[in-house]
Amino acid sequence: MNVPAPAGGKDLRSWRIRTFARLASTSDFCRERAAAGEPDGLAVLAAEQSAGRGRDARSWQSPPGNLFLSVLLRPPIRTEAAGQYALLTGVALWEALAAFLPDPAALSLKWPNDLLLGGRKLAGILLESASAADGRLAWLVIGIGANLAAAPSVPGRATACLADAAIAPPSAEDAAHAVLARLAHWQARLEAEGFAPVRAAWLAHAHPPGASLVFHGPTGLRHGTFAGLTESGALRLATGQGTETFAAGEVLEELTDMSCFS
Secondary structure: OOOOOOOOOOOHHHOEEEEEEEEOOHHHHHHHHHHOOOOOOEEEEEEEEOOOEOHHHOEOOOOOOOEEEEEEEOOOOEHHHOOHHHHHHHHHHHHHHHOOOOOHHHEEEEOOOEEEEOOEEEEEEEEEEEEOOOOEEEEEEEEEEEOOOOOOOEOOEOEOOHHHHOOOOOOHHHHHHHHHHHHHHHHHHHHHHOOHHHHHHHHHOEOOOOOEEEEEEOOEEEEEEEEEEOOOOOEEEEEOOEEEEEOOOEEEEEEOOOHHHO
């Protein structure tokens, strides 16, 4: 199967790809290798995981046929900029999986780390990192879980898989190679051009301006309308109190009717 080719930066040959039949967690493996001094560019793919996890230590079910991929990077950035890699990875994931679909418009990004198919969760991204003494990142592990063949149930969330789009889903290996190619492309653009192109690409595939959102942030639930992203990638939410900016938190859902909040 053909996969998108990277435009600059690493190509697939320069990723050190390690494949396993079963791991507890691809991200845990990368974290262990990071602590042991493994250099930038490790990619770890598992056919199954026994202890996969998502944001806030939520369990991530890992049935065979889905994608369980983590990468270890050592970007020369300040720790506070690490969150931009969630948006960058989301763009790479959208582009990689869109290539397998007859209708890529069915895919959309949800701030900060989810990919949706027809409004249902298809994939998630988990960032884990450590800081050096000078405030820069010592390492960054990006975990990617995507439902290719099956959509495990998640309490309180509607889920989807690529097979729901009436296609034969790609193998985990083909999907991983497509993701790594696009991830390499966007890393190269970030390094050469800064965050602006990543931000623009994310916005092109995400909530439309004015979409009604329910957001859970550090101070609890907020509801309002999507007002874009700041230049650094933080969420801007227009509420009855004005436009609020959030660098952390999670969009819980997109609503079509906000009258229940009036």
